[in-house]
Each structure stands twice: as structure tokens, then as C-alpha cells.
Amino acid sequence: MHFRYIIDWKALFLTLALACFLVPDASSQNHSVKRIEVDAVLHKDGSAEITQYWEVSVTTGTEWYVPVQLLDNMAVSDLTVSEDGRKFVTTDTWVVNRNITEKFNRCGIRERSRNNVELCWGIGNYGPHRWKVSFRITGLVQSYKDYDGFNYEFINTDNFCDRESATVSITAPSCGLTSSNTRVWSSGFTGDADLLPDGTILAAPDGILPKNSNMTVTCRFDKGIFFPDMSRQTFFYKVRQNRDADSTWKFFLLLFVPVLAGLGWIIFDGVVLGRKYRKSIYGRRKIDVRWPDIPLEGRIGVSFFIYRGGWRFGADNSEMTVIGATFLKWILAGVIKVQADPAKPSRIIMHITGKDPMFENEVERVMYEQTLEVAGKSMKLTAADFGKWTSRHHSSVENMRDLMMNDSMAWLKSRNILESPHKATPQGRPENLGVIALKNYLTDFVEDDNPEMLDRKRWNEYLIFAQLFGIAEDVVAKLREIAPAEFEEYCKELEMDSVLFATMISNVRGMSARAFLTPDTRKNADHRFCHGCRRS
Structure with a gap:
């Protein structure tokens, strides 16, 4: 019986392989x-x-x-x-x-x-x-x-x-x-x-x-x-954040039932019990603390490195949110000014002012130089302009990502926080824990019906880190809901109104979502189904 089971699976794979050759190509499906x-x-x-x-x-x-x-x-x-x-x-x-x-x-x-x-x-x-x-x-x-x-x-x-x-x-x-x-x-x-x-x-x-x-x-x-x-x-x-998965998951479920059964405990441990983080990074697998403090000296790239590298599973690695967080930092600091695009209400136009960005590290300097290249002599660009540039210069963007990872690792090692990319020092684990604690704090702010108000003096920092965690739009929506007058005043200080500010947040998130996709994966993003002709 066991032998027949193996033969059946081999036959299935053989059938699939033959189907790849027998399915008509585009020229034969010439609709x-x-x-x-x-x-x-x-x-x-x-x-x-x-x-x-x-x-x-x-x-x-x-x-x-x-x-x-x-x-x-x-x-x-x-x-x-x-x-x-x-x-x-x-x-x-x-x-x-x-x-x-x-x-x-x-x-x-x-x-x-x-x-x-x-x-x-x-x-x-x-x-x-x-x-x-x-x-x-x-x-x-x-x-x-x-x-x-x-x-x-x-x-x-x-x-x-x-x-x-x-x-x-x-x-x-x-x-x-x-x-x-x-x-x-x-x-x-x-x-x-x-x-x-x-x-x-x-x-x-x-x-x-x-x-x-x-x-x-x-x-x-x-x-x-x-x-x-x-x-x-x-x-x-x-x-x-969690778009519907490709419908083909059911097919793979059938193929890998034995494997999935073996992973059952891991999934239960992480999803049901909530132990989804690397103990070697944070000192614990389940993190239910929440702190309002800004972790790791407020360094965006380093915090991103810890945040994305500290998951056992379940992290969304399709977005390099550090891109949007960095642009948001520049906007809040006046390095970039924002105005609405008259032709498209959902798009902003960014003006590079020439103000010193006060770079956090070499990575930020490289990103700024790339932004200048995109803007050209006009010193203006849109999120779409940046996305098109990254699509044409994918290798340069990949090099920048590698530079960010190496720079973050060097900084963390120099402060005795990490020993290796997936192992923190005993004194470094509480430092790293602060990243997830802040994420929990901001998530509670979004989800609670009557949340504790965020410290007004730290809104800039909270929004930058919320962008890093992929929830900046929701933090902004909550601020507009529970403190509309105060938030409108905050936006005016940045020479925006609340609607333009919300549009800006959406635009910089979009830059994060697509900046590190290759041209092929950019085209196939969110692929689920097809339409077309069918034979009888």
C-alpha cells in the first residue's frame, strides 16, 4: 500500500510535468x-x-x-x-x-x-x-x-x-x-x-x-x-496587510499534507499561542509588552533590521518599509515639501528643498542621492517616478539594501547588541525587545476604542516607526478620529491639511511596497486568477 502511494505521487508529478509541455502557448491561445x-x-x-x-x-x-x-x-x-x-x-x-x-x-x-x-x-x-x-x-x-x-x-x-x-x-x-x-x-x-x-x-x-x-x-x-x-x-x-492568498494554496496543501502535518505544532505554537518571535533575538518567543519608548536610539535602518529579522515566521517581507519611513522622516524634517497633484488627487508631488538631511548612516546618504537623480533639475518627483526609477535600476537598489543590512549589523555589533544576524547578546535582547513593544503600543492605539493619547511631542517619531511597522495610515486615521483639531494643527505646522497629510502617508507606503520588487515580480504582484477562453 505504501508503495502504491509513492507511485501515485510520482504519476501526479509526471502528469504535471507533461502538462507544462502540452499546454498551448500564447501563440496557440491567440485571443x-x-x-x-x-x-x-x-x-x-x-x-x-x-x-x-x-x-x-x-x-x-x-x-x-x-x-x-x-x-x-x-x-x-x-x-x-x-x-x-x-x-x-x-x-x-x-x-x-x-x-x-x-x-x-x-x-x-x-x-x-x-x-x-x-x-x-x-x-x-x-x-x-x-x-x-x-x-x-x-x-x-x-x-x-x-x-x-x-x-x-x-x-x-x-x-x-x-x-x-x-x-x-x-x-x-x-x-x-x-x-x-x-x-x-x-x-x-x-x-x-x-x-x-x-x-x-x-x-x-x-x-x-x-x-x-x-x-x-x-x-x-x-x-x-x-x-x-x-x-x-x-x-x-x-x-x-494580509491580502487573500493565491487560490493555488489548496493544490499545494494536497501535495504537502505530510509536511504540513509535521509543521502543525510549529504553526500552533506561533499562531495560537502567539510565540512567533525569535528567542535568540528578543529573549522570548511571545511578546505581549507594550512601551511608548523609541528603541535603538531611533535609528530607522537598525530597527527595521531587528524587526524583520526577529520573526520565527509570519513577517511580511514583501515591503521594505524602511524606504517609506526614511521619506517620511525627510518630509517631517522639511527636507522634502509636499503638495497635492492637481491632475491626480490620490498622488502627491515632492519638492526637495536642499535642507541638510542629517544622514543617519551611509545608506540614507545613498538613498538621498538616488532621490536627487530621480528628481533631476526640477527637484520634484512623485512616488510613481521613484517606483519607475527603481524598476530600471534594480541592481543599484539591491546594492543599497545589502549596504543597509551590513551597516545595521556593524552598528549592532559595535554596541554589543548582536553577535550574529540571528543571535543577540544577553544585554542586547532587552534593547531589541523595545522594537516589538513599540509596535504593540501603536497597534493598541489603533485598535482600542478609547486609547491613551500619544505624546504630542513624539508624533513625528511615532509616525515614522508606524510607517516602519506598516500601520502609519491607521495611526493617522486614529489621530484624525480622536483629536481632529489637534491633528489639523499638527498638519498646518507641516504646511499641509489633514487630507493631504493622509494622502502623503499613503504615497510613501506605496514607495515601500514596490521599491524592491523586480520588474517581473512587480508585474505579478497580487496575482490570483486569470480569465480567458476554455475548450470543451
């Missing part, structure tokens, strides 16, 4: 997408009416399908498809293995799993098509402890072709969306999502939407705008 346009209308109860406009050319297959990933309590219904004014017949059950004639002029919803469905319709014939697809999503906007909101992939990936034109438009006619009650982010593509003055949220890529890219929009709303039917007992910022 093209000239235009994909998505219009979403949000309702007070959190539901949404979504309409897709497709302009495509099809040369193979029997149907077109669009996967939709759903969170718990979400549902898709009321699918309609039409072409040239001809409405397709909606079937209760969609059968994939029917032929092209049987699928002609028909559409349906195929349930793959509880949280994964496909919108399907027959292509009818090969050549150009213009389809209008409409459906309803229940529970798109959900209620969280702190805000209402959603994180949704409106345009899926396409494994075989670029999309020549792609846009996502989101409206909420009865809700009154404004820059003071709504925050918008985008991911999965190079471009922006903006909240326009009329309350429309518009997302568009910079040019074409490449294959293997998607358009995901995340929106956060103040309480009282929506009254969602669905609620989740968590905080919205955690939704942004």
Missing part, C-alpha cells in the same frame, strides 16, 4: 482583448451591481469565463450577458464539456468551491465580439471594527495577452463619497486609483494592462456611509 471596462455601483447595504464591457477577438475554445474570488458571506447572482442587443439565456447549471453550438447564446455561473465561482458564457463563433456582462455581488462592502470597506480584484489576470485598454469605475450615488471619508488604494498593476471630486473612484493603468497583471482596488470608508449587511470581527487595516 486578444482590445478593451475591458468595469463599472461598479455600490449600494448602502454593501452590495454592488457590476457591469463589464468586453471587446475581444477569439480564435479558439468554446466559452469565455471570468473567475471571481469571494470572501465569506459574499455571493454572486443575477448574471446577464448580451451582445449586439441580443440577451443570452441564463442557465441554472453551467456544463463545461458542452460543445460550441450547445453553449451558443447561453451563460451561467459555475461554482468551483464555496468562495470561488466562474462567470461563463458561450463565444458562439470565432472572431471579434463585444459583450456586456452584468452581475450582482452581495457583501462586497463589509463592516469591520474600525471602518467599512473592501479589497476586490475587479479585472483578473490574463495568462496569454495584454489588455490594450482597461479601466475600473466605482460609484456610490446615495453615499456621498469624499476625500475626507474615503481612502483608496490600488495594486496588481502600474497605475493609480483616484477619488474624483464627483465621488467616482477611477482606476487605470499607465498604458496597457500587461498579461499576468490584475486590477485590484481597496477602499476604506468611514462608519455611517454604508450600512453593510455583512460584518467581520477584525480591523480593516489587517485586511490590507
Whole structure:
């Protein structure tokens, strides 16, 4: 029996390997997408009416399908498809293995799993098509402890072709969306999502939407705008930090059940019992203390080195938050001045003033010189400009990261805090513990209903470290909520208002999120699903 089990797994791997050679390449799946346009209308109860406009050319297959990933309590219904004014017949059950004639002029919803469905319709014939697809999503906007909101992939990936034109438009006619009650982010593509003055949220890529890219929009709303039917007992910022994992995890779960079983205790120990930190760094695995003190002499790079290196597992290493923290330090110190971009409300323009940055270390000096190079003679740049530069000069950015790691290690060794990258000295462990203690302190401030107010004199330092921990936007939102007048005065001292300040925080976080991605991984960020043709 054991031998048959081994043979079965080998057969599975052999089948997968052969499938890699047998799957048609882009030239054989020669469909093209000239235009994909998505219009979403949000309702007070959190539901949404979504309409897709497709302009495509099809040369193979029997149907077109669009996967939709759903969170718990979400549902898709009321699918309609039409072409040239001809409405397709909606079937209760969609059968994939029917032929092209049987699928002609028909559409349906195929349930793959509880949280994964496909919108399907027959292509009818090969050549150009213009389809209008409409459906309803229940529970798109959900209620969280702190805000209402959603994180949704409106345009899926396409494994075989670029999309020549792609846009996502989101409206909420009865809700009154404004820059003071709504925050918008985008991911999965190079471009922006903006909240326009009329309350429309518009997302568009910079040019074409490449294959293997998607358009995901995340929106956060103040309480009282929506009254969602669905609620989740968590905080919205955690939704942004922990995006839905790739659906392929189920496949790997089946492949590695024996391995995962062996790791069960480690996961229980870390997730359930909370012992997720390296004892060799902090002196303990579970850290539930919280301190308001700034650790490690306030050094950003060193604190980042300890923070990211001190996890047993569970750290999000996709972002180099030290980038955003450093830019925020420069902005708060007047090294960079900020103004709103008149063309795009969700974007800021940064002006380098020439003021001495008072570099913390060689790494900061190199980063500043790179920023000057991006800005050029105008001494102006945007977060997008910085992201494009890092994409073109990836090796230089990688060298800067290595320099930061080496510099931090040298500083920590010189003060007898670390013996090696993963082992602290006995006297260094309490110093390192302060990093997580401050993170816990700021997290409590965000999550508590009636938190202790942050020391006004230390707001700059707290915000810089909150950016390092990836929660600066949420700390700002909390300050605006519980001390609006004081926070507005704080922003005025920096020659901003509270809306511009919040936009600036979002922009510098975006710089952290994408600065150290290679061009390929940048394109594939947030990849989950694809759409396209399917054979019978």
C-alpha cells in the first residue's frame, strides 16, 4: 500500500510535468482583448451591481469565463450577458464539456468551491465580439471594527495577452463619497486609483494592462456611509496587510499534507499561542509588552533590521518599509515639501528643498542621492517616478539594501547588541525587545476604542516607526478620529491639511511596497486568477 502511494505521487508529478509541455502557448491561445471596462455601483447595504464591457477577438475554445474570488458571506447572482442587443439565456447549471453550438447564446455561473465561482458564457463563433456582462455581488462592502470597506480584484489576470485598454469605475450615488471619508488604494498593476471630486473612484493603468497583471482596488470608508449587511470581527487595516492568498494554496496543501502535518505544532505554537518571535533575538518567543519608548536610539535602518529579522515566521517581507519611513522622516524634517497633484488627487508631488538631511548612516546618504537623480533639475518627483526609477535600476537598489543590512549589523555589533544576524547578546535582547513593544503600543492605539493619547511631542517619531511597522495610515486615521483639531494643527505646522497629510502617508507606503520588487515580480504582484477562453 505504501508503495502504491509513492507511485501515485510520482504519476501526479509526471502528469504535471507533461502538462507544462502540452499546454498551448500564447501563440496557440491567440485571443486578444482590445478593451475591458468595469463599472461598479455600490449600494448602502454593501452590495454592488457590476457591469463589464468586453471587446475581444477569439480564435479558439468554446466559452469565455471570468473567475471571481469571494470572501465569506459574499455571493454572486443575477448574471446577464448580451451582445449586439441580443440577451443570452441564463442557465441554472453551467456544463463545461458542452460543445460550441450547445453553449451558443447561453451563460451561467459555475461554482468551483464555496468562495470561488466562474462567470461563463458561450463565444458562439470565432472572431471579434463585444459583450456586456452584468452581475450582482452581495457583501462586497463589509463592516469591520474600525471602518467599512473592501479589497476586490475587479479585472483578473490574463495568462496569454495584454489588455490594450482597461479601466475600473466605482460609484456610490446615495453615499456621498469624499476625500475626507474615503481612502483608496490600488495594486496588481502600474497605475493609480483616484477619488474624483464627483465621488467616482477611477482606476487605470499607465498604458496597457500587461498579461499576468490584475486590477485590484481597496477602499476604506468611514462608519455611517454604508450600512453593510455583512460584518467581520477584525480591523480593516489587517485586511490590507494580509491580502487573500493565491487560490493555488489548496493544490499545494494536497501535495504537502505530510509536511504540513509535521509543521502543525510549529504553526500552533506561533499562531495560537502567539510565540512567533525569535528567542535568540528578543529573549522570548511571545511578546505581549507594550512601551511608548523609541528603541535603538531611533535609528530607522537598525530597527527595521531587528524587526524583520526577529520573526520565527509570519513577517511580511514583501515591503521594505524602511524606504517609506526614511521619506517620511525627510518630509517631517522639511527636507522634502509636499503638495497635492492637481491632475491626480490620490498622488502627491515632492519638492526637495536642499535642507541638510542629517544622514543617519551611509545608506540614507545613498538613498538621498538616488532621490536627487530621480528628481533631476526640477527637484520634484512623485512616488510613481521613484517606483519607475527603481524598476530600471534594480541592481543599484539591491546594492543599497545589502549596504543597509551590513551597516545595521556593524552598528549592532559595535554596541554589543548582536553577535550574529540571528543571535543577540544577553544585554542586547532587552534593547531589541523595545522594537516589538513599540509596535504593540501603536497597534493598541489603533485598535482600542478609547486609547491613551500619544505624546504630542513624539508624533513625528511615532509616525515614522508606524510607517516602519506598516500601520502609519491607521495611526493617522486614529489621530484624525480622536483629536481632529489637534491633528489639523499638527498638519498646518507641516504646511499641509489633514487630507493631504493622509494622502502623503499613503504615497510613501506605496514607495515601500514596490521599491524592491523586480520588474517581473512587480508585474505579478497580487496575482490570483486569470480569465480567458476554455475548450470543451
